[in-house]
Amino acid sequence: MMADGPATGDLFSKFDELIAMREGLLAGGQEDPFSLVMEKVLSPTQAICNGRDTILLGTYNYMGMTFDDDVIAAGKQAYDEFGAGTTGSRVLNGTFYHHRDVENALKEFYAMDHAMVFSTGYQANLGIISTIAGKGDYIILDIDSHASIWDGCKMGDAEVVPFKHNDLDALEKRLRRVPEGAGKLVVLEGVYSMLGDIAPLKEMVSIAKKYGAMVLVDEAHSMGFIGEHGRGVCEAAGVIDDCDFIIGTFSKSVGTVGGFCVSNHPKFEIMRLVCRPYVFTAALPPAVMASSATSIRKLMHNGNKRAHLWENSRTLHSGLRALGFQLGTDEPQSAIIAVVMPDLERGAAMWEALLKEGLYVNLARPPATPANMTLLRCSLCAEHSSEQVQTILGMFERAGKAVGII
Ligand code: PMP
Numbered sequence: 001m002m003a004d005g006p007a008t009g010d011l012f013s014k015f016d017e018l019i020a021m022r023e024g025l026l027a028g029g030q031e032d033p034f035s036l037v038m039e040k041v042l043s044p045t046q047a048i049c050n051g052r053d054t055i056l057l058g059t060y061n062y063m064g065m066t067f068d069d070d071v072i073a074a075g076k077q078a079y080d081e082f083g084a085g086t087t088g089s090r091v092l093n094g095t096f097y098h099h100r101d102v103e104n105a106l107k108e109f110y111a112m113d114h115a116m117v118f119s120t121g122y123q124a125n126l127g128i129i130s131t132i133a134g135k136g137d138y139i140i141l142d143i144d145s146h147a148s149i150w151d152g153c154k155m156g157d158a159e160v161v162p163f164k165h166n167d168l169d170a171l172e173k174r175l176r177r178v179p180e181g182a183g184k185l186v187v188l189e190g191v192y193s194m195l196g197d198i199a200p201l202k203e204m205v206s207i208a209k210k211y212g213a214m215v216l217v218d219e220a221h222s223m224g225f226i227g228e229h230g231r232g233v234c235e236a237a238g239v240i241d242d243c244d245f246i247i248g249t250f251s252k253s254v255g256t257v258g259g260f261c262v263s264n265h266p267k268f269e270i271m272r273l274v275c276r277p278y279v280f281t282a283a284l285p286p287a288v289m290a291s292s293a294t295s296i297r298k299l300m301h302n303g304n305k306r307a308h309l310w311e312n313s314r315t316l317h318s319g320l321r322a323l324g325f326q327l328g329t330d331e332p333q334s335a336i337i338a339v340v341m342p343d344l345e346r347g348a349a350m351w352e353a354l355l356k357e358g359l360y361v362n363l364a365r366p367p368a369t370p371a372n373m374t375l376l377r378c379s380l381c382a383e384h385s386s387e388q389v390q391t392i393l394g395m396f397e398r399a400g401k402a403v404g405i406i
Contacts, residue, residue, distance in 0.1 A: 025348055033351045033363040043067055044255075044383045049360060055388060055395075057378045058362035062335045063224045063305055064383030065255030065295045078290035086283040090117075091272060094283030102293040106262055109296050110231055110246060114268040117260045118277065119284055121220055121249025122148040124259030127277035128216065128245055129187065130156035137183035140174045140208075142166065142199070144192050144370050146218060158185070165192070165370065168203050175211040184213035190233030191221035194369050194377070195328030196336030198222075201237040209242055216245040224253025224299040225306055225335055225382075253299060256292045258284050305382040309335055312380045312389050319393040320378075324406040328375065338364075339376040339396075346403055347374035353399035359392060 026032055031050075040048040044064035047054050065071055078098055088094040099117060106115035118124040129152030133139045139153050143162040153160045161178075163170035171186070178184055186208040188199050201217065208215045219232030227235030230253070234240040244265060250258035261271075272278060310332075317332035320339060328338030341347030344365055351363040354376070362377040369375055380389075400406035 021344075025344070030348055031352050031355065033348055036355075036360070041066075044381050045388060047360070049355065052355075053358055054355070055359050055384075055392060057380070057384075057392060058360050059381070060221070060252035060379055061255055061381050061383075062221075062309065062379065063253040063255070063299060063302060064381050065224075065253065065298070068255070068295065068298065070298065071255060071291045071295045074294040075287040075291035078287040082286035084287075085285045088282060089279055090283045091279050096283075096286045096289070098286045098289035098293060099283060102258075102289045102296065103260075105293040105296040106260055109229075109300055110240070110262045112246075112262040113264045113266075115260060115262045116268070116271055116275075116278065117258055117284070117289070119258065119281055121218075121247065121251060121259035122151075123277040123281070124247050124249070124261050125149050125218060126152045126155060127275040128247060128261045128271070129153060129185070130277075131271060131275040132214070132245075133158035133183065133185045137185065138178045139185050139187060140171065140178070140213065141187040142189065142192075144194070145187060145189065146193065146220070147368070149187055149189075149218065153187075158183075166197070166199055168200065168207060171204060172207050172211075175207065175213060178211070184208075184211065185216060186213045187216045188218070189221075190217055190219040190226065191334040191336065193221050193336060194364060194373075194375060195338045196221075196332075196334045196377075197329050198226075198233050198333045201233050201239050205234075205237070205239040205242045214244040215242065216247060217243050218247040220247070220249045220252055221334060221336065223248045224302065225309055230299055230302065230306060250288075250292045250295075254292050254295045256288050256295065258288060258292055302382075309380060309382040311386070312382075312384050313337065315386070315389050316378060316380060316392065319389070320396060323393065323397050323400060325396065325400065335380045337378045337380070339378065341374040341376060342405065344374045346405060347376060350376060350399055350403045350405055353402050354395055357395040357399055359395045359399075 038047045044061045044066050045056050086094040103115040125148035133156050135157040137158040139158045140161045144165040161174045163174045191198050222232035224230040234243050245263050248260050250256045313332040317337050326340040364375045364377050366372050
């Protein structure tokens, strides 16, 4: 037993409030929304959870590539020919044929000169942001930025200046105040993953350029889906050529794991020697790289799947709204539809009621969410059939009525 009272020196005491909140939530027999086990995964949209057939509406498998035959075959072949792992850094023994190949696939996908692959998207943000913006430089970022962006800022030595979410005036005001001659990096996201809203990139990039800032856009949630070629919100907004760095991940539309940065900057390759989260960690296994390269090349020719995913997004958004749920955006802007819950208790109850119906969604709470919101985040997949979307709406209706939310 831990002694009561102050000054115990227990470094875990800072988590007491969170521990109490979690215990309070689970005390009534509520299933833990943060430790669900997928006992079997049947397809990009179906799994067995707690012995039950479950529709998956809370993964980032936007394009359903996890079960693509070619993606799996490429991984199996790489296992056979290159072994299970790299056992080393990219700059030493960890660059295999497939690491180069996946970087070439990214250059083709984005039509850009340089591509650098990291072990995760988290590390890509951490590495690029902390390395390019150093002492005396300024990072101007949207306040709702992903944790990996904030952590990248923390790891570097630059001045960090947040601005109000998606607010053009606030961005310009911050830029105007940066001292003359200082290096400036504006950090934005294409799709903000909590509410599923997109950034007004056309205007924002133009403001950034007016003040001579470099621009980094995290397109984690739009790659493969948004834009004519699936390059993201930058492409849809017609500003891809003005983006100095695009950050992305393989853990969403690509369907594997890994992160990357693409750029046209002529000196970009030096990053491979100076970016610590790239240098001081092991390179991803060859099978993951082979699967990723195959997936990226297939995503270049997926117009029909993109159209179906948009249709799913519109149907779910309008259906939930018609049922009386409060949503994170007035219109569907991405593959993420966020349903706003009145509080954590009812959010958790709704999450559990949906799971018992056979539907998995993400429960999200502060600090991940903006404005202290509890959200049930639905992320659609191009492989969800139109019938599945109707089934999902029926589940939301029954659960919402049972919990008293609608
Ligand atoms: N950026 C954003 C906007 C994200 O949402 C995420 C992950 N959810 C990441 C980066 C990190 O990606 P990864 O899962 O590859 O670490």
